[in-house]
Amino acid sequence: MIRIENIHKRFGEEEILKGISTTFEKGKTNLIIGQSGSGKTVMLKCLLGLFSPEEGRIFYEDKPIQEMDEEEQRDLREDIGMLFQGGALFDSMTIEENVMFPLRMFTNNKKEDMLARVNEVLSRVKLDGVNKKYPAEISGGMQKRVSIARAIVNKPKYLFCDEPNSGLDPKTATVIDNLIQEITHEYDITTVVVSHDMNSVMEIGENIVFLKNGLLVWQGTNNEIFKTDNQDVTDFVYSSDLFKKIRVVQQKEG
Numbered sequence: 001m002i003r004i005e006n007i008h009k010r011f012g013e014e015e016i017l018k019g020i021s022t023t024f025e026k027g028k029t030n031l032i033i034g035q036s037g038s039g040k041t042v043m044l045k046c047l048l049g050l051f052s053p054e055e056g057r058i059f060y061e062d063k064p065i066q067e068m069d070e071e072e073q074r075d076l077r078e079d080i081g082m083l084f085q086g087g088a089l090f091d092s093m094t095i096e097e098n099v100m101f102p103l104r105m106f107t108n109n110k111k112e113d114m115l116a117r118v119n120e121v122l123s124r125v126k127l128d129g130v131n132k133k134y135p136a137e138i139s140g141g142m143q144k145r146v147s148i149a150r151a152i153v154n155k156p157k158y159l160f161c162d163e164p165n166s167g168l169d170p171k172t173a174t175v176i177d178n179l180i181q182e183i184t185h186e187y188d189i190t191t192v193v194v195s196h197d198m199n200s201v202m203e204i205g206e207n208i209v210f211l212k213n214g215l216l217v218w219q220g221t222n223n224e225i226f227k228t229d230n231q232d233v234t235d236f237v238y239s240s241d242l243f244k245k246i247r248v249v250q251q252k253e254g
Contacts, residue, residue: 178203
């Protein structure tokens with residue numbers, strides 16, 4: 001579980017996050033959504049410790065990151081898996097080497113033990129036999145699955161995903177969404193996904209935080225988001241082409 005209390009983040013005179021408090025639940029896919037400029041990415045970077053809020057605290061379980069010493073911060077980094085927007089695979093490394101990279105960085109495991117773990121997570125994302133290929137030799141959807149394998153290879157307690165469906169076709173995006181949710185449930189991870197994709201909200205939004213202009217204006221589930229009377233939320237939901245069509249159908253049937 002991750003809990004944030006009244007965090008504020010400013011850059012110069014501009015306040016980006018304006019007193020946000022919420023909880024991201026363990027074993028659930030927690031989504032941060034909102035329009036561009038709403039504060040999603042800044043919030044993610046605060047959660048990762050890349051930005052320090054001027055006010056407020058961020059707790060991992062019951063420990064605020066502001067009070068962690070150097071050793072505790074290192075331990076926390078080992079507990080975090082990160083799925084970057086573009087995948088961020090190393091082009092010069094094979095798939096096997098890419099997935100093994102966090103193990104080399106954070107563990108002293110033997111080579112055969114690391115390789116066994118790499119094969120285990122590649123199998124989990126249905127990519128058996130691609131070890132010696134390079135990222136350029138596989139599809140975008142397969143690259144994203146490799147990135148997921150790398151993110152979970154260290155058995156993280158927390159998984160962060162930044163726009164995981166960016167650049168993917170709808171069918172492949174659904175596969176990635178479902179895989180993220182399956183892994184979250186299977187390993188009981190606290191997963192936080194930053195997204196603007198309403199398909200992701202509909203598929204895996206078990207706990208949704210909606211930001212607007214640096215404020216948390218709504219929180220709920222993917223079932224509740226279609227029933228809310230919050231105008232900011234409904235404007236966002238029905239701004240996508242898919243949900244414009246859904247609304248037209250609903251109005252005709254109503």
